[in-house]
Amino acid sequence: MSAAGITVATPLRHPARGRRAVVFAYHNVGVRCLKVLLAGGVDVALVVTHEDSANENIWFESVVSLCRSEGIAYTTPADAKSAELLARVRAAQPELMFSFYYRHMLPAELLAVAPAYNMHGSLLPEFRGRAPVNWAVLHGADVTGATLHEMTVKPDAGAIVAQMEVPILPDDSAFEVFGKVTVAAEQALWRVLPTLLAGTAPRLPNDLTRGGYFGGRTxxxxxxxxxxxxxxxxxxxxxxxxxxxxxxxxxxxxxxxxxxxxxxxxxxxxxxxxxxxxxxxxxxxxxxxxxxxxxxxxxxxxxxxxxxxxxxxxxxxxxxxxxxxxxx
Missing domain, CATH: 3.10.25.10 (Formyl transferase, C-terminal domain)
Structure with missing residues (x-):
């Protein structure tokens, strides 16, 4: 059923075994990391994702399809700053929030609901901002990876919780590197998830004097x-x-x-x-x-x-x- 942009799939899963979370997710990284949370016993109360654009080449996996198959409630709001979305997230009463390649910045009001963690497609603080894999390849980097970090209002600036690196070979395309980064994101989240759920995950400095911010590409x-x-x-x-x-x-x-x-x-x-x-x-x-x-x-x-x-x-x-x- 759907109303006001909210879609709720028919519940198929067993009762929750772990901490309750709201997940903002899209793309392959969103699918794989959401699967890690489910495998780790996290109670995913709500997934916030995007409608696929008719003007975009959709070559990646669907978060919506995963939610439907797993019986997870999901929503596809056009505006991450809407009062309706904030109310929906608050009503879910999450203990944790995650963002896995969700394309919108989360406002301060949303970030205040529960501790939030973002998966970024580079080795922070390098290549902060948009399209990190493409920028890494463009700049001739020979290594990149995935970083799980605490979310703050300033993008990609929070303390680092986990990282996993992958090589960029001389003839790798961004598409090939993105596949490696997706696996790195899955591994990084899987390894740190038990301590994250227990509240004992590491918090490493994210030195913003290094690297730099990069914008989206057209x-x-x-x-x-x-x-x-x-x-x-x-x-x-x-x-x-x-x-x-x-x-x-x-x-x-x-x-x-x-x-x-x-x-x-x-x-x-x-x-x-x-x-x-x-x-x-x-x-x-x-x-x-x-x-x-x-x-x-x-x-x-x-x-x-x-x-x-x-x-x-x-x-x-x-x-x-x-x-x-x-x-x-």
Missing amino acids: PEDGRIDWQLPAQQVYNLHRAVAPPYPGAFTDVAGVRYVIERARLGKDTCEQISNVAALSLPPGLAVVDNCIFGVCGDGRMLTISALSADGAAVSAQQLHSRLAASASGQ
Whole structure:
């Protein structure tokens, strides 16, 4: 049944065995961490989540589906600051609150209801704020992870309760790293949950003089500046590669999105390294291979390129680039 944005699934679970909690959750991290709480005997009285956006590529798991299968009451309010949501959370009488990749900031009134903990997708204090995995890849970090920390009005500023790190390999995309961070979040929560429920969890300093805050990202942030060194262009590609919107470049009114690329010594690049020295920055076709020529003379080998959602072959791109150069 549903009313005023509140949906209550038919109860399926046994009576609660543990402390009572309200959980704000979305995305894969929300699903996995919610499962950890259930496995740990936490009485999840209410889940606050989001309606999926029709304008977004939904490639991740559904918190709503999990709530329905587990018989957990859930709500999808448009405004986390609404009086209705505050009343609903207070009525649940939680002893603890958790936020697992919930997309809205929780106001002070909500945080005052019960001790609250947030799972953040980086090794705090590094990469505080939005899209931490994408920013870590973009900046060429070789390690990241997940951090459970106390929630305060200031985002990602509370004391650290648990951390788990994962490597970022040189060719990892943000999607691949996010999968690792999801597992790290699950492990970090699982390990600390008994002491958290007992009130004896550690509280480690979160040194805000280190790291920094990063904002959200939009598809436009994937625009490639071919004058940059190849490593920076490659990091951008890795940071926004599908299922994210992708790194792109516009040529003669056509937007080309790099689906897959490498910065390495594969066969095509070995053939064409010298040729890059005489090619202008941007897309190029050499020996029937697609390249992205960068400002330092190095090239990305592009194995999958698309335009308007359709794959573009090396032959097609060669013809289009030639026509553009001749002014046709």
